[in-house]
Amino acid sequence: MEKFVAFAIKYGFLIVMAGSFLAFGLLEHSFWSWSNLFSILLGVTIVGILAIGVTFTLIIDGFDLSIGSTAAICVMASSYVMVVLDLNYIFAILISILCGVLIGLINGLLIVKAKIPDLLATLGMMFLIQGLQLIPSAGMSIGTGMMLANGTEAKGEFAQQFLYLGQGRLFNLIPIPVIVFAVLAIIAYFILQYTKWGRILYAIGGNEKAVKLAGVNVERYKIAAYVISGTIASIGGILLAARIGRGDVTSGSGLLLDAVAGALIGFAVLGVKKPNALGSVVGVVFMGMLLNGLTMLSLPYYTQDFIKGIVLVAALIFTFGLSKSDLSS
Amino acid sequence: MEKFVAFAIKYGFLIVMAGSFLAFGLLEHSFWSWSNLFSILLGVTIVGILAIGVTFTLIIDGFDLSIGSTAAICVMASSYVMVVLDLNYIFAILISILCGVLIGLINGLLIVKAKIPDLLATLGMMFLIQGLQLIPSAGMSIGTGMMLANGTEAKGEFAQQFLYLGQGRLFNLIPIPVIVFAVLAIIAYFILQYTKWGRILYAIGGNEKAVKLAGVNVERYKIAAYVISGTIASIGGILLAARIGRGDVTSGSGLLLDAVAGALIGFAVLGVKKPNALGSVVGVVFMGMLLNGLTMLSLPYYTQDFIKGIVLVAALIFTFGLSKSDLSS
Amino acid sequence: ATGLKGAPAPFDGSKKIRVALIRQMTEGEFMQTYRAGAQVQANLLGIKLIVFGKSMDNQAEANFVYQAINMKVDGIIIDHGLSETMKKPAADAIKAGIPVVAFDVDLKNPAIPQIAQDDELLGMLALKAMVKDFNGKANVGYVSIAGILPLDKRDKSWQKIKKEYPGIKEIVKTGTLESPIASKNADQVKAVLLAHPNINAFFAPYDELGKGVVQALREARKQDKIKVYTADISTQDIREMIKKDSPWVATAATNPASIGAVSVRAIALKIAGIKVPKNILIPPMLFTAKELRKMKIKNMNELRKKFPSFNSVDLLMYPWIPVDKKGLF
Amino acid sequence: MQKKPLIRAVGISKRFGATQALSDVSFEFYDSEIFSMVGANGAGKSTFIKILCGFYPDYEGQIYINDKLVKFESPRDAYEAGIQVVHQSIEQGIVQNMSVAENLALEQIVSPEASFVYDEKKIEESAIKIAKKMGIEYLDMKANIQDIKQSEKQMITIARALAKKPKLLILDEPTSSISEKEAEVLFETLYKLKDEGVSILYISHYLHEIKKISDRVGVIRDGKFGGLLYQPLVVSKIVQAMVGDIETSISSNSEDSKDKKLIIELKDLLVEGSQTPINLKIYSSQIIGLIGLIGAGKTELAETLFGIRKPLGGEIILNGKSIVLQNIHEAIKNGIHMVPENRTVNAIIPQESIKDNIILPFLDFFSKRGVLKPDQEIEGADRMIENMGIKCENYLSSIGSLSGGNQQKVVVARWLLMSHNIVILDEPFQGVDIKSRKDINVYLRENTRDSCVLMISSDVDELMDVCDKIVVLNKGKILGEEKTSLINKDKLLSLITQE
Numbered sequence A, B: 001m002e003k004f005v006a007f008a009i010k011y012g013f014l015i016v017m018a019g020s021f022l023a024f025g026l027l028e029h030s031f032w033s034w035s036n037l038f039s040i041l042l043g044v045t046i047v048g049i050l051a052i053g054v055t056f057t058l059i060i061d062g063f064d065l066s067i068g069s070t071a072a073i074c075v076m077a078s079s080y081v082m083v084v085l086d087l088n089y090i091f092a093i094l095i096s097i098l099c100g101v102l103i104g105l106i107n108g109l110l111i112v113k114a115k116i117p118d119l120l121a122t123l124g125m126m127f128l129i130q131g132l133q134l135i136p137s138a139g140m141s142i143g144t145g146m147m148l149a150n151g152t153e154a155k156g157e158f159a160q161q162f163l164y165l166g167q168g169r170l171f172n173l174i175p176i177p178v179i180v181f182a183v184l185a186i187i188a189y190f191i192l193q194y195t196k197w198g199r200i201l202y203a204i205g206g207n208e209k210a211v212k213l214a215g216v217n218v219e220r221y222k223i224a225a226y227v228i229s230g231t232i233a234s235i236g237g238i239l240l241a242a243r244i245g246r247g248d249v250t251s252g253s254g255l256l257l258d259a260v261a262g263a264l265i266g267f268a269v270l271g272v273k274k275p276n277a278l279g280s281v282v283g284v285v286f287m288g289m290l291l292n293g294l295t296m297l298s299l300p301y302y303t304q305d306f307i308k309g310i311v312l313v314a315a316l317i318f319t320f321g322l323s324k325s326d327l328s329s
Numbered sequence C: 001a002t003g004l005k006g007a008p009a010p011f012d013g014s015k016k017i018r019v020a021l022i023r024q025m026t027e028g029e030f031m032q033t034y035r036a037g038a039q040v041q042a043n044l045l046g047i048k049l050i051v052f053g054k055s056m057d058n059q060a061e062a063n064f065v066y067q068a069i070n071m072k073v074d075g076i077i078i079d080h081g082l083s084e085t086m087k088k089p090a091a092d093a094i095k096a097g098i099p100v101v102a103f104d105v106d107l108k109n110p111a112i113p114q115i116a117q118d119d120e121l122l123g124m125l126a127l128k129a130m131v132k133d134f135n136g137k138a139n140v141g142y143v144s145i146a147g148i149l150p151l152d153k154r155d156k157s158w159q160k161i162k163k164e165y166p167g168i169k170e171i172v173k174t175g176t177l178e179s180p181i182a183s184k185n186a187d188q189v190k191a192v193l194l195a196h197p198n199i200n201a202f203f204a205p206y207d208e209l210g211k212g213v214v215q216a217l218r219e220a221r222k223q224d225k226i227k228v229y230t231a232d233i234s235t236q237d238i239r240e241m242i243k244k245d246s247p248w249v250a251t252a253a254t255n256p257a258s259i260g261a262v263s264v265r266a267i268a269l270k271i272a273g274i275k276v277p278k279n280i281l282i283p284p285m286l287f288t289a290k291e292l293r294k295m296k297i298k299n300m301n302e303l304r305k306k307f308p309s310f311n312s313v314d315l316l317m318y319p320w321i322p323v324d325k326k327g328l329f
Numbered sequence D: 001m002q003k004k005p006l007i008r009a010v011g012i013s014k015r016f017g018a019t020q021a022l023s024d025v026s027f028e029f030y031d032s033e034i035f036s037m038v039g040a041n042g043a044g045k046s047t048f049i050k051i052l053c054g055f056y057p058d059y060e061g062q063i064y065i066n067d068k069l070v071k072f073e074s075p076r077d078a079y080e081a082g083i084q085v086v087h088q089s090i091e092q093g094i095v096q097n098m099s100v101a102e103n104l105a106l107e108q109i110v111s112p113e114a115s116f117v118y119d120e121k122k123i124e125e126s127a128i129k130i131a132k133k134m135g136i137e138y139l140d141m142k143a144n145i146q147d148i149k150q151s152e153k154q155m156i157t158i159a160r161a162l163a164k165k166p167k168l169l170i171l172d173e174p175t176s177s178i179s180e181k182e183a184e185v186l187f188e189t190l191y192k193l194k195d196e197g198v199s200i201l202y203i204s205h206y207l208h209e210i211k212k213i214s215d216r217v218g219v220i221r222d223g224k225f226g227g228l229l230y231q232p233l234v235v236s237k238i239v240q241a242m243v244g245d246i247e248t249s250i251s252s253n254s255e256d257s258k259d260k261k262l263i264i265e266l267k268d269l270l271v272e273g274s275q276t277p278i279n280l281k282i283y284s285s286q287i288i289g290l291i292g293l294i295g296a297g298k299t300e301l302a303e304t305l306f307g308i309r310k311p312l313g314g315e316i317i318l319n320g321k322s323i324v325l326q327n328i329h330e331a332i333k334n335g336i337h338m339v340p341e342n343r344t345v346n347a348i349i350p351q352e353s354i355k356d357n358i359i360l361p362f363l364d365f366f367s368k369r370g371v372l373k374p375d376q377e378i379e380g381a382d383r384m385i386e387n388m389g390i391k392c393e394n395y396l397s398s399i400g401s402l403s404g405g406n407q408q409k410v411v412v413a414r415w416l417l418m419s420h421n422i423v424i425l426d427e428p429f430q431g432v433d434i435k436s437r438k439d440i441n442v443y444l445r446e447n448t449r450d451s452c453v454l455m456i457s458s459d460v461d462e463l464m465d466v467c468d469k470i471v472v473l474n475k476g477k478i479l480g481e482e483k484t485s486l487i488n489k490d491k492l493l494s495l496i497t498q499e
């Protein structure tokens, strides 16, 4: 019995996931096609990448509310560089990443040096960036042919190589963004699981002071976590820009909640009950799969959120409700 | 010097607020008119009410992500009751509040009994409710004359008394929702500041275990905090429905972040550095005032978020950055 | 201010005129172009245009009307919104002696001229093109969202067409307003495509949704097998339509810039005390990809030049009202 | 005198996953007595009292109060039944973000009878009344609880338990972070309560305390009942019952330090907050004890040596070289290790495994280009679990699930894992049982060859057990030092307490 409970806690979520995977496929065979599976992955790449970023901040017991808007400002920045400034796409990528690093750094400094609580600091940054991204283009979406302030038309174009990042496929099957996502996920997993840096990040989340007294420069690690989060978000933003092929001002708004949801669901994966890269990835893939499967079964869109919620809550009860142990010394 | 810093921490935020109040009024005299001041208050009532609710959960070191969608489902529920079921508006109010209580109760049970972390549990509920609210009307907004599933038209109407809750004014000046907001704020402030319940809630946030060991039924208080949050959100939802006069499916979307922002800004008010009802109210009023003032000065909407962010971050640095005390030992 | 030649008061320079443009939505190309058009016309008339808007926040929109009343502006343009929510504030504005015109929202007030794009016709034009292309027999994927007023109006045409042409079948309905709209819809449409391989046409009566469909078709490599019919047009849309292999074959549209200009002209006339017709309907036009390609139209500017009737909507023209000569509308 | 027991706990058992923390333990408690409970670390003492006070409602066995079967579902029930507890971890007892007064009067604030409207004045009045019971009414009632000392927090938790006269008062290692002087106040209070008819259940690893105050002693051994001892009590008998036979003496290293290397020298070191410079020399293989009352400045000295605080003047000379430590990292690089006081706050990372907790400061050593070397980690962790006698399932158990004493052993193990020049142990034996203390001491003795130890404590006996020399610190000033073998305890105590 006890073993069964332990098993349920550990694999409960994955079983629910496998169950839905089976059910969808049985009801609609094309669900299982390779192209659909990659389409699910493609659908969650951006959110998934952001979820990886937010995982780093969750691990140190922090939070980054600005990831969505960081991605959005990178969409705008890379479009601006290519379309308005008519520069090479390499610059677009570099400047976007620079934005991400910078935002992460500011977040980190606000939290570590100015001692502003994480939620507050990143919320402030979120608003700030959300506003900032609109300013260069006066609130307009950026695309070739757009009217500039001086009355001329923007002549720059999204470079083919850049678009390839978002729309290309390897072997005519695997979307490039999915590859980027996978690579990032593996790197994050490896760092968090097998390196001292990961170990220290987790330890900081557990008891910051103890880590400080073990001789670790905790502040630097905390700042690093936010820089990583910002940088990863900027990569998400670049891919998003490459996928939609224009600087769409509305692009960032839905990302935050979905990414956070994914990372939080990740707590339940394998019953680890703490933020982890693998879990975050599984979490977003799970949500993407549900959405895809339910759409295929022609469930009206308005029932999908509901089902997403039900499944999420069920998985959570599975993982957390069954384990009654409560650390107490 | 030290006194000055202490002063700055305590009143820094309020000074920034007073400064902007002065600046706006000097630049645009009508900003100071009574009717405009009430218009600012009216603009923040719904968000402010939700912020009060979320304050209760923040105090016990929890979080309620479902407030926005709770308000939204109450908009739909009250519209459904009046328009589709053609029942009295009293039922609309009762059923909405029931929804809020129920959602809060489920949240509380998930967190306390199933031991699901607060963010996760309320996130799951958020999705669930967001989906649920769409189902009765098949995703449509609810308004008189809408087509029902059985092919007939909905004949019910929003009752005048109900609309009065959202659109009426006392003495032809003070909007009813503002009065509701003020009453709720005062009650919340009183409970949190001057009653033993408030003390216990704060104590739970400080050290749940100690409070439990002191013989308090902590679980009940935690559940109560979520029920309060849900109930207050439902009141917000009722007012929202009364204001927009229609069961609009998109109505809940922006509420969550703004309410959370208000409550978080509240940490900085009077330098208390913890969630508090007064702070939350001041926080949302501050944001509303900025929005109002900046629009009056015809700052383009796309610069407003930016300024909101800048001011927020500045206020935070003021409050948190100046107080250097960090027990280093 | 220097007045306009031959203009009636107060446009003769006797007073600085301020007009509030109050909006339900601020994002998206349609909205941005509308605003640009309004701005240009306002500049030409010497009007200071104050733009109020917070994306998709209905109660904020109502508040803005009161704020505008407090500011004692000379006129108010209400751009979209829920009629239930906006009719009272609008009536209050009229009561306060401020003229109001409305675009795409029925304010149910005889004193308020209603400007509208003919949404039903808009939908009908696109659908008629589909009927023609498919000889009255098509398996259609319908991408739309209920509860959004213009989309609901376009939906009426869809229902009519389905009745009129039994060969036109709705295979599936999908669609979401979650942002980023285009990619979110692309993900859904891809799932739909796999589940319903028999679909050969899509009707997406809003170009942001259309972009999602096109993206999905490209990612699923079905752009040569399926045709897409939409409403609205923009530079970005044109660039997609004229691609050699684009599945996007036709769109029905009005010129948002012209509507913006007409709205400003209407309020200017009201301010000057000149009678304005109660209903001003902006007729849409149909654009097919073939046409665009043949006429070598690559952006909105060229479209306006080559379709003068689209370019300038000759409504509410008076000799004293200057219009943009560069051909913006 | 066949009195009837006030409370009977019969056949109590409790499991945590794979750990059988208690099995079939029975005890009886009478009124007007001090019953002490002893047992090695992890024996199950804390678990037993947590059952008794309703914290773990799911246990096997029965509890009777006045022969009536009771089942506590929550601490509230136990509290209502007259059972009051001071728990082992102070952090469990105090509420952050609240004032001293609110912490003192916590029960008043939360009790159902409390007036609905919170009356700050009244609360403060009763807080002062409560504080008087433990002689801490001098505390600033409005001060935030975070700003007072650890020992004062402990006194607050004790005072609070006495607020409403309980039937049964349970104290789980209350003296582990207070000084002897404060302990005296506590004992006087306990005697008074006993005279008033209260039954007291007292848990401690300080056997001399047990001997001094107990009427009866109950022993728990490996989660099982281990016997009862009656007055007159003999320490060696108690030890025997707890852990069996142990060696009592630890061979001291050779007395003279002529052929020893000077490892660390403090030369006119001026520690923050003190006016008197400190001079101290520690040689290789030496174990030096540093003793002083609470607040004597011991921790500040230790923190200065560990790079946490900057010295205001003077020098630290390590192996003949003067060093300036910018931070803890540099201290560790220089082979200076420190076990900080107050493990809950300063040392343990509760959710992480024993292994990860032990390895933490030396991740560089256990990794190559950042990638960890799991085999070596496990080897290191297992070695220390063995050496320190840490009672656990294996190196993967989370440190939070260990008993208090075993947590402390992990923390000590962390800093003995790698070779060092000096290890500073600040109150290393908080909550460590006598056997484990001996084990650690033996380990220290055997492994201190080319290095040295500075052991800080406010308990003379702890230091006498192992140290070669004891240094007395009083208000930041070194008042004297003496070889352990030559120590006159009375003189030492007078130095320590000298005003």
Ligand SMILES: Nc1ncnc2c1ncn2[C@@H]1O[C@H](COP(=O)(O)OP(=O)(O)OP(=O)(O)O)[C@@H](O)[C@H]1O
Pocket: A325, A326, A327, A328, A329, D016, D017, D019, D020, D021, D039, D040, D041, D042, D043, D044, D045, D046, D047, D048, D088, D391, D400, D401, D402, D403, D404, D405, D406, D431, D433
């Ligand atoms: N929450 C828990 N989860 C898992 N195991 C636990 C938990 N609490 C205690 N244990 C285990 O139960 C056993 C008894 O622990 P307990 O804390 O009662 O010991 P103790 O006698 O108080 O020891 P100490 O003197 O060190 O405080 C130990 O093996 C401990 O690891």
Ligand SMILES: Nc1ncnc2c1ncn2[C@@H]1O[C@H](COP(=O)(O)OP(=O)(O)OP(=O)(O)O)[C@@H](O)[C@H]1O
Pocket: B327, B329, D147, D148, D149, D150, D151, D273, D292, D293, D294, D295, D296, D297, D298, D299, D300, D301, D341, D458
């Ligand atoms: N957190 C603190 N806040 C205020 N004063 C403190 C704090 N910690 C220590 N002090 C003060 O610094 C002085 C030295 O304290 P320190 O902790 O070094 O003493 P100690 O001898 O180590 O005592 P203990 O046995 O309590 O650890 C004391 O007088 C104490 O009042």
Ligand SMILES: [Mg+2]
Pocket: D045, D046, D047, D088, D172, D403, D404, D405
């Ligand atoms: Mg214990």
Ligand SMILES: [Mg+2]
Pocket: D298, D299, D300, D341, D426
């Ligand atoms: Mg100390």
